[in-house]
Every structure is written in C-alpha cells, then in structure tokens.
Amino acid sequence: MHRKFVREGEVSPGVGFTADLVYYEGGHGIFNAPRHRHNFDQIRFIVSGDPDFGHGLEAAGGQSAFFPAGAHYGPEVIEQAEVLLIQWSPDWVTRAQHDETYSEMQKIGEFRDGYYVTVDAEGAEHRADGRNAVWENFMGRELTYPTPRYPQPILMNPEGFDWRPLNEGVSIKSLGRFTEDDVYVSTYKWDARSVLDLSPERMQFIWVSEGEVSIGSDTYGPRTVIFSDFGESVLVEAAEGAKVVSFGMPVPARASVHI
Structure with missing residues (x-):
C-alpha cells in the first residue's frame, strides 16, 4: 500500500x-x-x-x-x-504528530498487520488497533468511540441515480447527505458551458473525472483535486462533457442562541 x-x-x-x-x-x-x-x-x-x-x-x-x-x-x-x-x-492528530508518536512507540512495541503489538513482563502479547493506539499515546487519554450514527459504512452507486438539472448547463446526481453536519457526496456533469459555484458556507472539493474544468485562467484535467476552503467561493467553469465528483465537508456548528 x-x-x-x-x-x-x-x-x-x-x-x-x-x-x-x-x-x-x-x-x-x-x-x-x-x-x-x-x-x-x-x-x-x-x-x-x-x-x-x-x-x-x-x-x-x-x-x-x-x-x-x-x-x-x-x-x-x-x-x-x-x-x-x-x-x-x-x-484530529496531524501527520507530523502521528509520525513522531509512531516512532516513539516503535521503541516499545511493533506495528504489525494493522495492530500495535506489545509484550508484557510475563511474555504475554497484547494487541491494539494501530492507528487508535497512536491517537491514545499522543492525546494521553483512552480513546472512546462515539455511538455510530449509522451501523455500517454506506456505499453509493452513482449508476443507480438519475441526473437532475442544477442550473442552466449543469446536472447533478445527489448521492447522499449525512449527519447533522450535512456532509454530502454529489456528481456533476456539464451539458453545456456553464459555471458551478462552490459556495463559502463549508469546505468543498472536487475530483475531476472527465474532461477539463477551469478556475479563472487555469485549466485542469482528470485526476485533479480542487479545494474550496470554508469562507471561500470558487467558480468552476467547464464545457459540455466534463464530469466531477464533489465532496461537501461538515458545515460548522452554529453558536447556540439563548432566549
């Protein structure tokens, strides 16, 4: 891998x-x-x-x-x-934090087959999920799992969805929206030259799967990832035949209002 x-x-x-x-x-x-x-x-x-x-x-x-x-x-x-x-x-534990903690943990145990393996004074082997073990060591506290909102991962098959018009020139397959954070996955295709607006209320990003898209004067082809950060608006222009997959990250929690 x-x-x-x-x-x-x-x-x-x-x-x-x-x-x-x-x-x-x-x-x-x-x-x-x-x-x-x-x-x-x-x-x-x-x-x-x-x-x-x-x-x-x-x-x-x-x-x-x-x-x-x-x-x-x-x-x-x-x-x-x-x-x-x-x-x-x-x-979240950043990549640098993870790597530093991982290196320190290797002095005591071994990462093997997805587990972190240690041996106690009596020679008994103990296993823990590798990534979770790094998190616990860095945070200095036991990891507790949240109650899962859904019992298992949700697989989305775009072939089972119909295209719907989004605006003049762009169609959408809305594959799923999840949790109170309104995380979404959608596919867009251009039926004519038009613009897709990645609005500023959340981070969004797209994977270009077919054709070319333009941001300002720059043009990008397949296998490009384009990010639109929280608070930023990005206009994605393309001609007929372009397709992208779009991922909407969690909408920030709004402050409570006390009356």
Whole structure:
C-alpha cells in the first residue's frame, strides 16, 4: 500500500482533516486489515479497482462510501485499486504528530498487520488497533468511540441515480447527505458551458473525472483535486462533457442562541 499526500489542514475552525490518494499494489500480495473502527468520519472515493471493505461491502470504480465514526468495518481485502481517502475529526492528530508518536512507540512495541503489538513482563502479547493506539499515546487519554450514527459504512452507486438539472448547463446526481453536519457526496456533469459555484458556507472539493474544468485562467484535467476552503467561493467553469465528483465537508456548528 502506498499513499500520495493530497492535503491536510482544517475543514473549519477546530476540525482537522487529511486527504490522501491510496494505491494498493497488485501481484505482490493482497492488502488485509482486520475488522475495526475509528473515532473519526471518512469518505472513500474509489478511483479504480474493487476493494472489499467487509461484510458484503464490495465497492467498484466510480463509487463512494461514507464511513461513520464508531461504526465497524472490515475485514478489508484490497488488491490493485486506487482510493481517494478523506478523514476528519475535532480530535484530529496531524501527520507530523502521528509520525513522531509512531516512532516513539516503535521503541516499545511493533506495528504489525494493522495492530500495535506489545509484550508484557510475563511474555504475554497484547494487541491494539494501530492507528487508535497512536491517537491514545499522543492525546494521553483512552480513546472512546462515539455511538455510530449509522451501523455500517454506506456505499453509493452513482449508476443507480438519475441526473437532475442544477442550473442552466449543469446536472447533478445527489448521492447522499449525512449527519447533522450535512456532509454530502454529489456528481456533476456539464451539458453545456456553464459555471458551478462552490459556495463559502463549508469546505468543498472536487475530483475531476472527465474532461477539463477551469478556475479563472487555469485549466485542469482528470485526476485533479480542487479545494474550496470554508469562507471561500470558487467558480468552476467547464464545457459540455466534463464530469466531477464533489465532496461537501461538515458545515460548522452554529453558536447556540439563548432566549
């Protein structure tokens, strides 16, 4: 498994995220991970391949999946695939924080097959989920899982959705909206030259899947990721035939009003 770092930062104030393009090799063994869960939400967009996320959740190229915090998934079996992976949480550990903690933990135990393995004074082996163990060591407290909003990941198949007009020249397949944070996944296509407005109320970003799109005077082709940060408005222009997949990150919580 190889990761190509895409971006890291904050979805909105206090909510950290990271985005990676993950490549799973073919012909050199199959990636396996045990059934597990996390305390953060995830979206996975399947660029290519047929990853198996366990318990009948078998995805295919062009599909997306929402992985709710606290929900179990796996065992994973993945070979010859590419996946765009987006993960976020208010208690996010940055890449630099993770790597430093990981290195320190290797002095005491071993990361193996998705687990962090230690041996006590009596010679007994203890296993913990690898990523969660890093989180606990960095935060200095025990990880508690949230009650999952959904019992398992939700797989979205765009072939099962109909196109609907969004504006003059652009059509949409609204694949899903999730949780009180209004996280969304949609697909857009241009039927004529037109503009898609990524509005400022949240971070949004798109994966260009077909054709070319333009931001101002710059033009981008397939396999480009374009971010529109919270508080920023980005106008995406394209001609007929262009297609993108769009991911809307959590809308920031609004302050309570006391009467």
